[in-house]
Amino acid sequence: MDFNYDVIVVGAGHAGCEAACASANLGSKTLLITMDMNKIAQMSCNPAVGGIAKGQIVREIDALGGFMGIVTDETAIQFRMLNRSKGPAMWSPRSQSDRTKFIATWRSILENTENLYIWQDSVNQVLVKDRHVTGVVTDMNVTFTAKCVVLTTGTFMNGLMHIGRTRLQGGRISELASHGITEQFVELGFTAGRMKTGTPVRIDGRSIHFEEATEQRGEDDFHKFSFLDFQPRPLKQRSCWTIYTNEQVHDILRAGLPDSPLYNGQIQSIGPRYCPSIETKIVTFPDKTEHQLFLEPEGETTQEYYLNGFSSSLPLDIQIKALQEIPALRDVRIYRPGYAIEYDYFDPTQLNHNLETKQISNLFFAGQINGTTGYEEAGGQGLIAGINAHINCHGGAPFTLGRDEAYIGVLIDDLVTKGVDEPYRMFTSRAEYRILLRQDDADMRLTERAYRLGLAKRERYDLLTAKRDSVDRLIRFAQNYSIKPAYINEGLEALGTAPLKQGVRLIDLILRPQLDMAKLSTLVPVLKQEISVIKNRREEIVEAAEIKMKYQGYIDREKMIADKISRLEHIRIRGKFDYSQIHALSTEARQKLERIDPETIAQASRIPGISPSDINILLLLVGR
Structure with missing residues (x-):
């Protein structure tokens, strides 16, 4: 050892x-x-x-x-x-x-x-x-x-x-x-x-009346999380289900508020505003008569369901009584209640x-x-x-x-x-x-x-290189290939988009909101052929090329803005000033700059309470 x-x-x-x-x-x-x-x-x-x-x-x-x-x-x-x-x-x-x-x-x-x-x-x-x-x-x-x-x-x-x-x-x-x-x-x-x-109650699926819920199926296309993963999903795919609270549920929850740790002073710490508990929802939105909930399976074969949207720290009996007022959960059995944690x-x-x-x-x-x-x-x-x-x-x-x-x-x-x-x-x-x-x-x-750095391996790098080359080739093809009206107008009208009055490059058609590469490949055989050359990750590469073409103007504009801001990222100020002695800065700025000690001018500009005039003073002091 x-x-x-x-x-x-x-x-x-x-x-x-x-x-x-x-x-x-x-x-x-x-x-x-x-x-x-x-x-x-x-x-x-x-x-x-x-x-x-x-x-x-x-x-x-x-x-x-x-x-x-x-x-x-x-x-x-x-x-x-x-x-x-x-x-x-x-x-x-x-x-x-x-x-x-x-x-x-x-x-x-x-x-x-x-x-x-x-x-x-x-x-x-x-x-x-x-x-x-x-x-x-x-x-x-x-x-x-x-x-x-x-x-x-x-x-x-x-x-x-x-x-x-x-x-x-x-x-x-x-x-x-x-x-x-x-x-x-x-x-x-x-x-x-x-x-x-906090976290919600976990429910025994055998007690759920799914006929009272709305099914929410997943998708089955090429999208995944890993750029390395091209295999079919190995596990059985399962549905989620949506249900809703109602006024009877809310009445029971309100009656339990005196015993809620969130409202009786038992919990003093800060909770997530964007993911409120169910008791917070009924207090914050008193006029809302229902809230959507999601029944999410915990595994491929388990009966355990997670009730998304019903996070709670209310007493056990209140949680169960409220759930029983939801038609799909009228016979609910649970594995464990929801709880809050500090x-x-x-x-x-x-x-x-x-x-x-x-x-x-x-x-x-x-x-x-x-x-x-x-x-x-x-x-x-x-x-x-x-x-x-x-x-x-x-x-x-x-x-x-x-x-x-x-x-x-x-x-x-x-x-x-x-x-x-x-x-x-x-x-x-x-x-x-x-x-x-x-x-x-x-x-x-x-x-x-x-x-x-050495963290991404050669396999991943080679896949990236191949993808980048394929995307660039598709974009170059679209930029250079011209189409005459006679060859495509009938197909364009069938797709609900305006016919051409003169020849255009393929990329001009891709930029139309109504069109995409998949639709155009049915009208332009040579595009279909160009796409078919891509042997691996074809859908991912086509999507990447299409997004790059359709949004190139927006991408270039954001890059230009980012480049301007990045100049401030290179102006380093950590260790250069005793902020307490720079009286031209506001008191709040001096205090926050001392506490956070930003690495660069750009970081200083993002500190809440630091004004543009404070940044200008710092720029003057570093000779900019």
């Missing part, structure tokens, strides 16, 4: 798994410490990956050589591409997964990764010497030493669960909380806080962009410890933390992503620049360069960087 490592990762949730794999695959001797090896990558809330903006993060994790997309594809029991009615910048993949197979698949990856070892235990102390991390101590009183430590503690630090007036210590139902780390770091000068999240986090403005803490060198935070929520946000942070832990062990420049490069870059910049006042969740609206950050081109944006 070895007790000395390059990198120790504490916690085997979605952040910890990605962090451990990243550092190990880059060559660092890595130890992953988890409280329960049977709960690795547990989907603590709903059994789904992706969704609006979150799906883009998973595609980015995959493009960088992470594993969340691969595991999700392997365990998917339903796949959908959300927001298809909107432009491709908003398309977001989402998948239901088999919860137990998700865990088993992740565990298999971890156990078979070279340089990666697992220890089942709980960490209660991080060893620090001269503001450098040196290792950890566990509940079994085992000391492991390391050059770098990555903390991905999820909801376990001083976790406290609430079901009505009942309180249970734990990080998840039936799982112990972790103690000691918060108290230690507060003594070291870190700022900590409390946050709250846990500790650390203010993420105490981090650098590589997710290393400012106070303690070689110590990294990722996931809910930084005030975020969601498997995808955690996985993205874990990947970046694992990469940079390896770099800190072996040398090299920090690996960071810009806001114009990835949603992961937006996520981390928001955290370290703005901090959080509620559990942070990614939305497309948080990204100013949405057209550049589409789910379809995450590999085009990121895989080459990951390959140069």
Whole structure:
């Protein structure tokens, strides 16, 4: 047994798994410490990956050589591409997964990764010497030493669960909380806080009247999460179902509010505003007579269903009485009630962009410890933390992503620049360069960087090169091939679009909203032939080429804006000023600049409360 490592990762949730794999695959001797090896990558809330903006993060994790997309594809029991009615910048993949197979698949990856070892235990102390991390101590009183430590503690630090007036210590139902780390770091000068999240009731599917629900089937086309995955989905595909609350349900919930931990003062911490509990919904929207709920299967064969939209910490009897008023659930039986959970986090403005803490060198935070929520946000942070832990062990420049490069870059910049006042969740609206950050081109944006780093393997790089060549060839063909009216007008009119008055290039037809490559290939045999030359990933390549052609003007405009802003990203100011002495700055600006200590002018400009005039003063002081 070895007790000395390059990198120790504490916690085997979605952040910890990605962090451990990243550092190990880059060559660092890595130890992953988890409280329960049977709960690795547990989907603590709903059994789904992706969704609006979150799906883009998973595609980015995959493009960088992470594993969340691969595991999700392997365990998917339903796949959908959300927001298809909107432009491709908003398309977001989402998948239901088999919860137990998700865990088993992740565990298999971890156990078979070279340089990666697992220890089942709980960490209660991080060893620090001269503001450098040196290792950890566990509940079994085992000391492991390391050059770098990555903390991905999820909801376990001083976790406290609430079901009505009942309180249970734990990080998840039936799982112990972790103690000691918060108290230690507060003594070291870190700022900590409390946050709250919740999860719904789990229902026995045998008690559901599905004839009273509306079926929601998945899709079966070429879209997946991983850019490496071309095989059919291996598991049986299952439907989700929609149902609705009603006024009788709301009356019962209102009667239970005096015993709700959210409203009787029992819970003081901050919960997610965008994902409210059912009791919060009826208080916030008192005139709404119904709320949509989703019955989501937890696995390929299980009878367990997750009731999305009914997160609650109300007493058990209130939850059951309210559910029984929904026609499809009139005979409901449950496996366990919904509950709320409070846990500790650390203010993420105490981090650098590589997710290393400012106070303690070689110590990294990722996931809910930084005030975020969601498997995808955690996985993205874990990947970046694992990469940079390896770099800190072996040398090299920090690996960071810009806001114009990835949603992961937006996520981390928001955290370290703005901090959080509620559990942070990614939305497309948080990204100013949405057209550049589409789910379809995450590999085009990121895989080459990951390959140069050594994380993305040669197979992935070769696939990227082949895809890029095929996309460029299709675009060149469309730009150069001319079509005469006589050959196509009849077909154009049949498709409901205006006939040509003169010859045009094929790309001019592709730019029409009513037309796409698939429709045009039925009218232009030579286009069909050009597409047929593509042997692998044909649908993905055609879609990528079409999006690039249709949205090239918007893409170029966003790139131009991003390039202008990026000039400020290169003006470094950390360590150059004593902000308390720059009296031309506003008081708020001096205080926030001192606390956050931004790396660049661009980061300073994104700090809430920093005005354009403050930025102009800084530019003058650096001679710009």
